[in-house]
Amino acid sequence: MPGFDVGFVIFPQLTLLDFAGPFEVLSRLGTPPSVSVPSRLPQTRVHVAARTMAPVMSDRGLAVLPTCTFEDCPPLDLICVPGGGGVAEALGNPETVEFVRRQAAGATYVCSVCMGAFLLGAAGLLQGRKAATHWAYVDLLPLVGATHAHGRVVQDGRIYTSGGVTAGIDFGFRILADLAGAEVAQAVQLGIEYDPAPPFDAGHPAKASEAAIALMVQRNAGAHAEIRRRLEGRAP
Amino acid sequence: MPGFDVGFVIFPQLTLLDFAGPFEVLSRLGTPPSVSVPSRLPQTRVHVAARTMAPVMSDRGLAVLPTCTFEDCPPLDLICVPGGGGVAEALGNPETVEFVRRQAAGATYVCSVCMGAFLLGAAGLLQGRKAATHWAYVDLLPLVGATHAHGRVVQDGRIYTSGGVTAGIDFGFRILADLAGAEVAQAVQLGIEYDPAPPFDAGHPAKASEAAIALMVQRNAGAHAEIRRRLEGRAP
Numbered sequence: 001m002p003g004f005d006v007g008f009v010i011f012p013q014l015t016l017l018d019f020a021g022p023f024e025v026l027s028r029l030g031t032p033p034s035v036s037v038p039s040r041l042p043q044t045r046v047h048v049a050a051r052t053m054a055p056v057m058s059d060r061g062l063a064v065l066p067t068c069t070f071e072d073c074p075p076l077d078l079i080c081v082p083g084g085g086g087v088a089e090a091l092g093n094p095e096t097v098e099f100v101r102r103q104a105a106g107a108t109y110v111c112s113v114c115m116g117a118f119l120l121g122a123a124g125l126l127q128g129r130k131a132a133t134h135w136a137y138v139d140l141l142p143l144v145g146a147t148h149a150h151g152r153v154v155q156d157g158r159i160y161t162s163g164g165v166t167a168g169i170d171f172g173f174r175i176l177a178d179l180a181g182a183e184v185a186q187a188v189q190l191g192i193e194y195d196p197a198p199p200f201d202a203g204h205p206a207k208a209s210e211a212a213i214a215l216m217v218q219r220n221a222g223a224h225a226e227i228r229r230r231l232e233g234r235a236p
Numbered sequence: 237m238p239g240f241d242v243g244f245v246i247f248p249q250l251t252l253l254d255f256a257g258p259f260e261v262l263s264r265l266g267t268p269p270s271v272s273v274p275s276r277l278p279q280t281r282v283h284v285a286a287r288t289m290a291p292v293m294s295d296r297g298l299a300v301l302p303t304c305t306f307e308d309c310p311p312l313d314l315i316c317v318p319g320g321g322g323v324a325e326a327l328g329n330p331e332t333v334e335f336v337r338r339q340a341a342g343a344t345y346v347c348s349v350c351m352g353a354f355l356l357g358a359a360g361l362l363q364g365r366k367a368a369t370h371w372a373y374v375d376l377l378p379l380v381g382a383t384h385a386h387g388r389v390v391q392d393g394r395i396y397t398s399g400g401v402t403a404g405i406d407f408g409f410r411i412l413a414d415l416a417g418a419e420v421a422q423a424v425q426l427g428i429e430y431d432p433a434p435p436f437d438a439g440h441p442a443k444a445s446e447a448a449i450a451l452m453v454q455r456n457a458g459a460h461a462e463i464r465r466r467l468e469g470r471a472p
């Protein structure tokens with residue numbers, strides 16, 4: 001296989017871990033399954049694309065540098081859109097939505113983490129599809145023609161959407177396995193010691209307290225309302 | 237409680253996720269346990285400190301911007317040192333080791349993720365302590381006077397060390413619970429949907445294939461040798 005280009009779309013007020021999780025996993029796509037077997041994807045390149053080359057500030061105050069602009073990003077084999085509160089503003093930016101649409105047209109894998117699903121949706125990519133997003137936003141999926149499906153990672157054809165924030169790590173391993181095989185995914189899993197042991201089991205509304213759910217619904221209310229407004233206001 | 241200052245030490249060729257995982261969790265320290273109860277730590281500030289304000293490149297090619305230099309970083313209540321291949325070079329940089337030593341002297345929590353343990357060790361902080369690090373480097377812990385303890389997060393007094401890369405997320409929740417209580421940790425866990433579901437169970441040598449272990453030992457051999465050399469070459 002010739003070169004394989006993976007690209008992440010970044011924008012102001014994204015959630016760092018939505019992006020950093022799958023970035024860390026997918027940047028290891030060139031890993032071979034063992035010392036004695038060559039990699040299937042030795043020529044993997046990872047791009048981080050933004051509107052300009054200026055630093056992009058995350059919703060928690062960490063700035064990262066793009067590696068290319070939307071204009072000079074090469075054609076991508078895999079495009080991944082992370083989420084965060086900044087999705088609301090990004091939905092109102094035609095360059096960002098158009099970049100997703102244009103790159104997705106030629107990509108083999110079209111992916112999102114968390115609320116990044118709504119950028120895929122605004123680009124028309126989730127029409128008639130099953131999809132996942134952050135649990136506090138699943139009720140908005142019909143606004144982009146999608147049906148919510150249960151699952152931390154949901155595949156519908158070449159579209160892979162995932163749940164909130166940390167689901168991007170599981171998504172990364174799913175893609176790694178699809179592309180390079182289970183042995184490669186398992187070697188990378190060992191390499192980054194992904195043997196999760198959360199001190200609590202409260203990471204999903206089905207397992208969380210009512211107080212925690214109420215707090216997080218309240219904290220997401222502003223972004224939820226703004227994403228709804230943007231999606232309802234789109235040209236049909 | 238007055239302001240609480242959390243600081244991450246970054247350096248060239250660090251592993252992004254070692255840092256991004258606990259950054260995402262600990263930057264939410266000001267979260268209250270519920271809508272009706274105020275936060276215990278409303279004045280939390282998060283700092284990302286480096287030698288200079290120049291972008292710092294990760295080992296997989298993503299550059300992040302520090303928020304302060306070692307010189308102008310305020311006194312930290314919690315210092316966290318991530319890992320990555322760049323630890324070897326950072327061990328040879330007196331400003332970095334001295335920053336860790338100086339800040340750790342006054343901190344309530346002294347923490348590392350992955351190979352960041354060796355920067356704590358070089359600063360004399362692990363002498364006589366139990367500690368964790370990335371599985372491929374645990375044999376080097378005695379060089380800094382530490383004894384390897386099993387566990388994804390190991391606490392010895394005010395020192396918290398964790399295993400490789402993704403262990404930093406579990407470490408973040410452990411600290412969050414210690415500082416702000418289990419309800420806050422669980423609310424944040426729900427907020428970032430930390431309900432891990434890896435497609436494979438191969439994230440620890442006890443569960444991985446021999447081929448994967450051999451590959452990862454080989455891939456870490458260079459950094460392993462260089463860290464050994466740096467630690468053995470220290471002044472006694």
